[in-house]
Amino acid sequence: MTGYLLTRLRQMVPVVFGVVTVVFLLIHLIPGDPVEIMLGESALAAQKEELRRELRLDRPVAVQYGEFLLGVAKGDLGTSFRSREPVLREILRRVPATLLLSGASMAVALLIAVPLGVLSAMRQHSPVDHLSGFLAMLGLSMPNFWLGPLLILIFSIGLGLFPVSGYGTAGHLVLPALTMGAGMAAILMRMLRSSLLEEIRQDYVRAACARGLSRRDAVLRHALANSLIPVLTVMGLQFGALLSGSIITETIFSWPGIGRLTVQAIEARDYPLVQGCILFIALCTVTVNLVTDLLYSRLDPRIRYE
C-alpha cells in the first residue's frame, strides 16, 4: 500500500506541475494588455505601471513563471485586484460554504440513488425499473442552470416552501443541494443498478437464499454493501465535476462559495483571483481523485495494490 501511495504521489507531481502551468498561462492568453483590460482604457499611465509591477507582468515570462511556481508552493496565490486581500485568504473564507453544499448534494444524490437503484435492480424490467431509468435519463439531460430556476419556480414561488436564494439556514440549503445533486443521483443510480444486478447473480447471494434468507434480506444485507464500492468510487471521481458545477449552482442561488467567487472574479476581471479559484478547484479535484483511489483498496479487501 505504501509503495502504491508513493507511486501515485510521484505520478501526481507532473500533473500538479502541469495544472499550475496551465493556470499561469491563462493571464498570458488575454488578447491585448491584461492591465488595460483590468483597469479600463481611461486609467492613468502611473496606475497601469503600478498594477503591471504588482502582477509582475513587467518581468520576463520565465521569471514570472518561476515566481508563480514558488508562490504556489508557499501558498501565495497573489493579491486580489479588487479587494486587495491575499487570494488564498479570499478562497479559504468561501471553502466552508462550498463544502457544505457539496456534502449536502452528495447526501441528496445518495438518498435518491440508493433506494431507486436497489428497487430497479431487484425488480429488473418492471414498471419501477423503467420509471427509474427514465428519471435517470431526465437527471442526466437536465442542466443545473435550468433545474435550479425550475425548483425555485415550483418550491419557492409556487409552494413557498424554501427561500429563493441566500445562505444561513437549512432551508437555504435544500434547493441548491437538489440542483447540484440531481445529475450525480442519476449517474449513481445507473451505476448502483448495474453493479447490484451483477452482485445478485453471485453464488454467495444464492447461498444466503438457500440458508433461508429472503431474497430481499440477501440483497440488502449482503449484495448491497459490495455493490456500493464502485458507486462510492464514482462518487469520489465525480467530486471535481460537482465543484465545477458549483460555479453555476452558487450563481443561481447566490450561495457564497468558491463557485460564486469565481464568477464574481470573472465579472470584475480580477484575474489573480480567477487564476486562484481555477487552480484551487483543479488541485482539489486531483487530490480527491487520489484519495478515492486509495480508499478503493481500503473498502474492498479483495483489491491489493502491489
Place this chain on the structure above:
Amino acid sequence: MSERPPRRRFLRRVARHRAAVAGSAVVVLLLLVAALAPLLAPFDPAAQSLDAGLSGPSWSHWLGQDRLGRDLLSRLLYGARISAVVGLGTVSLSLAIGLLAGSLSGFLGGRVDHLFMRLADILLAFPGILLAIAITSVLGPSLRNVLIALSALGWVGYARLIRGQILKVRELEFVQSARAVGSPPVRLLLVHILPNAVSPVIVEATFGIARAIVAEAGLSFLGLGVQPPAPSWGAMINEGRHFLFVAPHLTTVPGLAIMITVMAFNFLGDGIRDAMDVREEIR
C-alpha cells in the same frame, strides 16, 4: 473484438431501438429548424417592442415575448442554430484533434505516448466546464472562443478512446498480416487500423454533441458564451430567471428545448451503441 455488423444490419438494429428512433427524429428536427430558422421564425429574433415586454403567449406571439419585447419563438428557433453549430463544431474540432493525437500516441507509442498521457492527465484535472470557463473568461465571450474553449478539453476523450482502440486493433491478425507483407505504416494506420477502431468513437461523438450543447448553454448562462443579442438558449434562461415571478415561460421554454435536445442525442447514442454492440469497448 466483435466483427463490425454490416451497414444494413446496423441500420435495422437502430430502427428497432424505439428510443433511438425518437431521438433521431428530434435530432433531424433540430437540424431542420437550425437550417430553416429564417424561414420558420415569425419575427426578427432581435426586433424589440419595449411596450410589449414580458407579455405571455398570444395569437401573434405563440410563446410570448421577453423583457425587451422580442418574440420568444423566433429566438428559440434561431437559438437552435447556435446549439447545432456549437454541438457539431465542437465535436468536429475535438474529433479532428483527438483522432490525430490518439493515432500518433497509439501508433508511435514510446515517448510520444507518454507525453500525450501526461497532457491528458493535466487537462482532465480541470473538471466539467472549468477549463472552458477559464479560457472564455480570458479570451472573451464569442462563438469562436466557445468552440476553442470546449475543444481544448473535448479532444482528450476521443484521443484516449482512439489510442486504446489502436493498441487493441494493431495486435489483431489481419493487421499483423498486412505488416508482414510490407504495408507502409501510414497505410497500415489509415486503411487497416483506424476504420476498425472508430465504432466506439461514433457513439462517444453522439454523446459529445449533447455535452457540447449543454456546455455552451452553461457558458452563455454565465455570460461567457455567445453575446447578446444572439439568442443562445443558455443566455435566454439566464435572462428569464430574473423574471421567474412574472414570466416563468422565459425560463421554462428554452430549458425544455435544451433538455429535449440533450435527451434526443443521448437516446440516439444509446441506440447506436446497442446496435454496434460496442458497450464493452467504450467503457
